[in-house]
Amino acid sequence: xxxxxxxxxxxxxxxxxxxxxxxxxxxxxxxxxxxxxxxxxxxxxxxxxxxxxxxxxxxxxxxxxxxxxxxxxxxxxxxxxxxxxxxxxxxxxxxxxxxxxxxxxxxxxxxxxxxxxxxxxxxxxxxxxxxxxxxxxxxxxxxxxxxxxxxxxxxxxxxxxxxxxxxxxxxxxxxxxxxxxxxxxxxxxxxxxxxxxxxxxxxxxxxxxxxxxxxxxxxxxxxxxxxxxxxxxxxxxxxxxxxxxxxxxxxxxxxxxxxxxxxxxxxxxxxxxxxxxxxxxxxxxxxxxxxxxxxxxxxxxxxxxxxxxxxxxxxxxxxxxxxxxxxxxxxxxxxxxxxxxxxxxxxxxxxxxxxxxxxxxxxxxxxxxxxxxxxxxxxxxxxxxxxxxxxxxxxxxxxxxxxx
Ligand SMILES: *Cc1c(COP(=O)(O)O)cnc(C)c1O
Ligand SMILES: [Zn+2]
Numbered sequence: 001x002x003x004x005x006x007x008x009x010x011x012x013x014x015x016x017x018x019x020x021x022x023x024x025x026x027x028x029x030x031x032x033x034x035x036x037x038x039x040x041x042x043x044x045x046x047x048x049x050x051x052x053x054x055x056x057x058x059x060x061x062x063x064x065x066x067x068x069x070x071x072x073x074x075x076x077x078x079x080x081x082x083x084x085x086x087x088x089x090x091x092x093x094x095x096x097x098x099x100x101x102x103x104x105x106x107x108x109x110x111x112x113x114x115x116x117x118x119x120x121x122x123x124x125x126x127x128x129x130x131x132x133x134x135x136x137x138x139x140x141x142x143x144x145x146x147x148x149x150x151x152x153x154x155x156x157x158x159x160x161x162x163x164x165x166x167x168x169x170x171x172x173x174x175x176x177x178x179x180x181x182x183x184x185x186x187x188x189x190x191x192x193x194x195x196x197x198x199x200x201x202x203x204x205x206x207x208x209x210x211x212x213x214x215x216x217x218x219x220x221x222x223x224x225x226x227x228x229x230x231x232x233x234x235x236x237x238x239x240x241x242x243x244x245x246x247x248x249x250x251x252x253x254x255x256x257x258x259x260x261x262x263x264x265x266x267x268x269x270x271x272x273x274x275x276x277x278x279x280x281x282x283x284x285x286x287x288x289x290x291x292x293x294x295x296x297x298x299x300x301x302x303x304x305x306x307x308x309x310x311x312x313x314x315x316x317x318x319x320x321x322x323x324x325x326x327x328x329x330x331x332x333x334x335x336x337x338x339x340x341x342x343x344x345x346x347x348x349x350x351x352x353x354x355x356x357x358x359x360x361x362x363x364x365x366x367x368x369x370x371x372x373x374x375x376x377x378x379x380x381x382x383x384x385x386x387x388x389x390x391x392x393x394x395x396x397x398x399x400x401x402x403x404x
Contacts, residue, residue, distance in 0.1 A: 030304070073101050110206035114203055130151055132294060149172065150187070201235075226258055265319065282303040320346055333374065
C-alpha cells in the first residue's frame with residue numbers, strides 16, 4: 001500500500017508501516033497512532049472551506065485512499081446553549097450535537113474511516129466490543145460495505161435503541177455475561193486468532209475519523225474555542241480530538257489549543273481520579289456503574305493519551321452523579337430542544353458543576369460535545385417522565401384532562 005503516513009507507538013515512538021495489522025506496539029505494548037508527514041501534505045484551508053461540512057471535508061488528514069464507505073457522517077449542528085448558558089453565567093456555551101450522525105452517535109465518524117480502512121487493508125470481516133453505540137455504528141457501516149460484523153455486548157447493560165440498531169442492520173450480536181472491559185478482551189483475542197478487523201478505539205484508524213469533531217467545531221465557530229468538553233468512557237474521543245488539534249497547529253491552521261476537559265460519571269471515574277491525584281496512569285475500577293451506560297467503563301484503553309491531552313492543555317477532569325446527568329438531560333431537552341442520551345448530557349452537566357464551583361472563567365468560549373441521540377435509550381427517558389394521560393375519546397374528557 002502506497003501511503004505517506006505510518007503508525008507510531010505512543011510509548012516508545014517506534015514506527016510501523018501503515019498496512020501492518022497491529023493494535024499495540026509489538027515492542028512495548030502501547031497503543032499506536034497515525035502519523036502524517038505534515039510538511040509534505042498539500043492542503044489549504046480554502047480548499048476545505050469549499051467542501052460540505054463533513055468528516056470527508058478533511059480527507060487530506062485522513063488515512064483512506066480508496067473510495068470511502070460513507071453515509072454522510074459529520075456536518076452536525078453546533079448549537080448556542082442560550083438559556084442554559086444564561087443560567088450558568090456562561091454567555092459562550094455551545095453544544096456540538098453528535099446525535100445527528102447517521103446512526104445517532106459520533107461513533108459514525110470513526111466507523112466511516114474504520115470500515116473504509118478494513119476494505120483498504122483487504123479485511124473482509126469486522127468486529128467490536130461495545131457499550132452499544134460502537135456496535136450500532138459498526139453494524140450500519142458493515143451493512144453499507146457489504147461485509148459481516150460481529151459485536152460483543154455486556155448482557156443487560158446496553159440501551160435498547162442501540163441493540164435494536166445492531167440487530168436490524170444485520171450484525172452477529174453476542175451478549176456476554178460480563179462487563180464491557182471483559183468483552184473487549186474477548187473480541188481482541190478473537191480478532192487476533194481469526195483475522196477479523198478490530199474496530200474498537202484501540203484501532204488507530206477509527207480515531208482518525210473522530211478527530212474531525214474538533215475540526216468542524218473550529219470551522220463552525222470561526223476560531224478555536226477556549227475549552228472542549230467531552231464525556232469520557234474509553235477516552236478515545238478526547239484523545240482523537242486532541243490529536244487532530246495538534247495536527248492543525250503543526251499545519252499552522254490554528255495558533256493555540258483549547259483546554260481539553262473530560263467528564264466522567266461518579267460511578268466510573270478512573271481518569272478523573274488520576275488527574276485529581278496526579279497519578280502517572282489510571283487505576284482501573286472493577287465495578288463501574290452509572291445510568292450513562294456509554295461511559296460505564298472501568299479500564300479506559302486510551303487513558304494514557306487522554307491524560308496527556310488534559311495535562312498538556314491545562315484542561316480539567318470532573319465527575320458528575322447520575323442525578324446531575326439526568327437533570328442536565330432534561331434541561332437540554334426542555335430548555336434547548338436538544339435530545340441526547342445520558343452519557344452525552346454528562347459533558348454539559350460537568351460544565352455546570354465547574355462553573356458553579358468557580359473552576360472556570362465565565363467568559364470562556366466552551367464547546368461541549370453531546371455524543372448520542374435521546375432515542376438511543378428510551379427506557380431511561382420513560383422512567384424519568386410522567387406517563388401519557390389516557391382518556392376517553394371525547395372532547396369533554398380532553399378538556400378535563402387539560403384542565404381547560
Ligand atoms: C462511546 C461514547 C462515549 C465515550 O467515548 P470514549 O471515546 O469511549 O471516551 C460517550 N458518549 C457516547 C454516547 C458514546 O457512544
Ligand atoms: Zn512501543
